[in-house]
Amino acid sequence: MTDVVTSPAVDLQQLSGGELLPSRVPGETRVVVPLVTLPRACQVIVDGVGARLATMVAQDERAETGSFTLAYTFAIPDRRWMTIECQVPADSPAFPSVTPLVPAAHWYEREARDMFGLEPEGHPDLRRLVMHDDWPAGVFPLRKDFDPSIPVPRVEADPYRFHTLHGDGIVEIPVGPFHAGVIEPGHFRFAAVGEVVLALEPRLFYTHRGIEKLIEGKSLDHGLQIAERICGVCSLSHAVTYCQAAEQILGIEAPPRAAVIRSIGLELERLYNHVGDAGNMCAGVGFMVGVAHGARLKDELQRLNEQFTGNRFLRGLSAIGGVRRDLDVEFAAQMSLELARIAREFGELTAMILGSETTMERMRRTGILPGDLARALGVVGVGARASGIDLDTRRDHPYAAYRDGETARRRDGKTARRPDGQNLPPSPAVGRGAGGEGYSAVGRGAGGEGHSAGGGEGFPVPTREEGDVAARLLVRIDEVAVSFALIQALIAEMPAGPLIAGWTPPTTDAAAFSATESPRGENLHWLRVNAQGTIERYRVRSASFPNWPAVAAAAPGNMVPDFPLINKSFELCYACLDR
Amino acid sequence: MRVLRQSMRGRVGAHDYPLEPEAAPAAFRGQVQLDPNRCRGDAACARVCPSGAITVEETSTGWIWQLDDSRCVFCGLCADACANRAVSLSNAFELAVRQPDDMVTRAEFIRNEETD
Numbered sequence: 011m012t013d014v015v016t017s018p019a020v021d022l023q024q025l026s027g028g029e030l031l032p033s034r035v036p037g038e039t040r041v042v043v044p045l046v047t048l049p050r051a052c053q054v055i056v057d058g059v060g061a062r063l064a065t066m067v068a069q070d071e072r073a074e075t076g077s078f079t080l081a082y083t084f085a086i087p088d089r090r091w092m093t094i095e096c097q098v099p100a101d102s103p104a105f106p107s108v109t110p111l112v113p114a115a116h117w118y119e120r121e122a123r124d125m126f127g128l129e130p131e132g133h134p135d136l137r138r139l140v141m142h143d144d145w146p147a148g149v150f151p152l153r154k155d156f157d158p159s160i161p162v163p164r165v166e167a168d169p170y171r172f173h174t175l176h177g178d179g180i181v182e183i184p185v186g187p188f189h190a191g192v193i194e195p196g197h198f199r200f201a202a203v204g205e206v207v208l209a210l211e212p213r214l215f216y217t218h219r220g221i222e223k224l225i226e227g228k229s230l231d232h233g234l235q236i237a238e239r240i241c242g243v244c245s246l247s248h249a250v251t252y253c254q255a256a257e258q259i260l261g262i263e264a265p266p267r268a269a270v271i272r273s274i275g276l277e278l279e280r281l282y283n284h285v286g287d288a289g290n291m292c293a294g295v296g297f298m299v300g301v302a303h304g305a306r307l308k309d310e311l312q313r314l315n316e317q318f319t320g321n322r323f324l325r326g327l328s329a330i331g332g333v334r335r336d337l338d339v340e341f342a343a344q345m346s347l348e349l350a351r352i353a354r355e356f357g358e359l360t361a362m363i364l365g366s367e368t369t370m371e372r373m374r375r376t377g378i379l380p381g382d383l384a385r386a387l388g389v390v391g392v393g394a395r396a397s398g399i400d401l402d403t404r405r406d407h408p409y410a411a412y413r414d415g416e417t418a419r420r421r422d423g424k425t426a427r428r429p430d431g432q433n434l435p436p437s438p439a440v441g442r443g444a445g446g447e448g449y450s451a452v453g454r455g456a457g458g459e460g461h462s463a464g465g466g467e468g469f470p471v472p473t474r475e476e477g478d479v480a481a482r483l484l485v486r487i488d489e490v491a492v493s494f495a496l497i498q499a500l501i502a503e504m505p506a507g508p509l510i511a512g513w514t515p516p517t518t519d520a521a522a523f524s525a526t527e528s529p530r531g532e533n534l535h536w537l538r539v540n541a542q543g544t545i546e547r548y549r550v551r552s553a554s555f556p557n558w559p560a561v562a563a564a565a566p567g568n569m570v571p572d573f574p575l576i577n578k579s580f581e582l583c584y585a586c587l588d589r
Numbered sequence: 590m591r592v593l594r595q596s597m598r599g600r601v602g603a604h605d606y607p608l609e610p611e612a613a614p615a616a617f618r619g620q621v622q623l624d625p626n627r628c629r630g631d632a633a634c635a636r637v638c639p640s641g642a643i644t645v646e647e648t649s650t651g652w653i654w655q656l657d658d659s660r661c662v663f664c665g666l667c668a669d670a671c672a673n674r675a676v677s678l679s680n681a682f683e684l685a686v687r688q689p690d691d692m693v694t695r696a697e698f699i700r701n702e703e704t705d
Contacts, residue, residue: 228639231666239662313614316613317614320614320618320665321618325663325664326665334669
């Protein structure tokens with residue numbers, strides 16, 4: 011479990027000064043601190059061990075303990091988790107805001123204010139976040155006494171106050187929430203002088219469906235059907251994250267064959283997203299041949315998904331305890347061939363994109379997200395890795411077939427060494443050579459060093475330092491190569507055995523969380539069931555949640571027409587942000 | 590690239606759907622199908638259905654099995670739950686209808702005491 015650091019609980023606990031609580035999550039140190047010391051305890055963890063705020067869960071426990079609970083969970087760089095909890099009394103629902111000391115907490119605390127009516131005292135921005143202007147004051151949907159079956163009358167209210175800039179020649183440009191394309195709703199308010207963006211403020215949460223409330227009271231099985239449909243493009247990541255959280259509560263584990271099948275599915279999900287995104291980024295610069303081929307290859311990958319799982323978005327594959335579908339030898343062989351061909355054609359596509367100087371020129375030095383800013387905001391996924399932050403949940407908090415034994419075994423048998431001494435798994439026909447020419451255009455040297463082999467774990471995590479649109483494209487291209495190789499390795503060594511572990515609905519109150527690396531970055535699901543075996547509280551923190559503020563931060567200084575490109579390069583999801 | 594070369598030779602890469610029908614793969618989870626000869630009215634499908642698309646209603650003489658396609662999420666839990674293999678997910682995916690009522694499939698069963 012916590013194999014990296016011996017007796018980890020002691021030092022983290024001492025550092026935070028809290029009182030230790032039991033935990034079901036491997037590697038988690040869970041403490042409770044008095045309300046007044048909450049911000050300081052969080053800051054000490056962030057500054058002391060370089061922790062990243064991974065989620066914050068608010069709970070209404072007034073019926074049981076007479077108070078609300080706040081739990082800030084941090085990812086510790088040495089593969090541990092740290093949760094700092096505190097009680098907020100029901101009669102004075104306010105808490106000292108962590109945001110001034112740990113900026114990454116900003117949206118979590120605004121959400122807790124909207125959904126639970128908990129006032130973060132000292133928070134620099136107390137505008138509504140999730141619930142928009144027409145939602146009545148004093149109605150908090152995630153409190154236990156809120157009945158979702160009764161319609162809430164909407165109210166007339168003052169419109170949302172955007173931050174505005176005043177000065178000669180400053181123009182405000184409102185964009186959205188409706189867009190001229192089949193994308194989700196979001197409002198972007200630009201302040202610009204001429205072509206140059208001075209500031210950008212996004213307003214999101216237009217597709218809030220109340221999923222966290224909807225799932226309360228459902229059985230674990232029905233909950234999975236909802237979790238799987240939080241968003242379209244990371245369906246399997248959400249499903250597996252949910253299943254893993256439920257499995258920790260139940261004290262079961264998916265059998266080895268199921269773990270491998272899950273990982274194959276998760277890599278297929280990464281592939282169809284990254285391949286499609288590489289093409290879509292070309293749309294931002296009007297390089298339509300790239301768009302068309304990206305879409306074509308994405309569709310071929312989705313057809314493969316459909317043949318494998320019966321659904322183009324890989325729905326219905328994961329179940330609590332394992333998987334619902336097997337990957338038989340015949341289809342695995344066919345898939346292996348198909349993927350090798352798609353990998354080859356993706357190599358041609360990337361060579362085309364990277365070789366197009368007009369395309370790359372638009373992407374370089376555009377939409378730069380500085381590494382320190384990304385760290386402060388707790389950014390995850392491609393956005394973080396392209397800004398020099400070396401993180402990947404598959405390596406840092408391994409699950410499914412990415413766990414120690416599994417990846418190490420594969421690495422020892424199969425990994426080729428690149429000339430620069432970095433480990434990379436064998437990449438069958440990914441067109442490294444073809445890509446290579448293009449890399450040099452963006453600085454091959456930086457790219458080479460960026461490939462960190464990953465702290466002895468051997469899982470290749472491509473990173474880059476530039477933090478621009480091109481870096482995010484190149485990280486995706488490198489990750490595609492890793493995914494293709496990983497699927498081939500997993501197919502080659504499928505363990506035999508059962509597909510699913512049996513379980514019975516829980517009979518005690520229990521909570522756990524789990525994280526996976528979705529194509530957009532770390533997804534973290536926090537789940538609590540009650541003694542009746544139904545879901546008591548569910549908190550979804552998708553990769554888009556910490557990353558959206560980074561999009562806004564990367565826009566100033568760029569041209570307005572480059573914003574679609576910058577936005578595409580992060581490729582975030584509205585549905586799983588809004589829930 | 591393969592597709593560019595293909596289209597230069599005059600072959601079109603894309604299917605001419607819907608003029609040229611497109612078959613779904615065998616594993617595809619499409620419209621829910623009921624085999625009336627196998628249904629025993631035990632309502633296992635209705636109990637596991639997460640969206641309330643399938644309902645089974647007891648009547649004085651038997652039962653009514655009903656499917657509302659507009660509620661179905663194609664998860665396939667009903668097919669997994671049916672001990673008699675009466676429920677399955679077909680390959681049908683062209684489910685557009687002209688009237689909302691056409692989304693609902695209804696089957697009325699008369700209980701045969703001798704065979705049950």
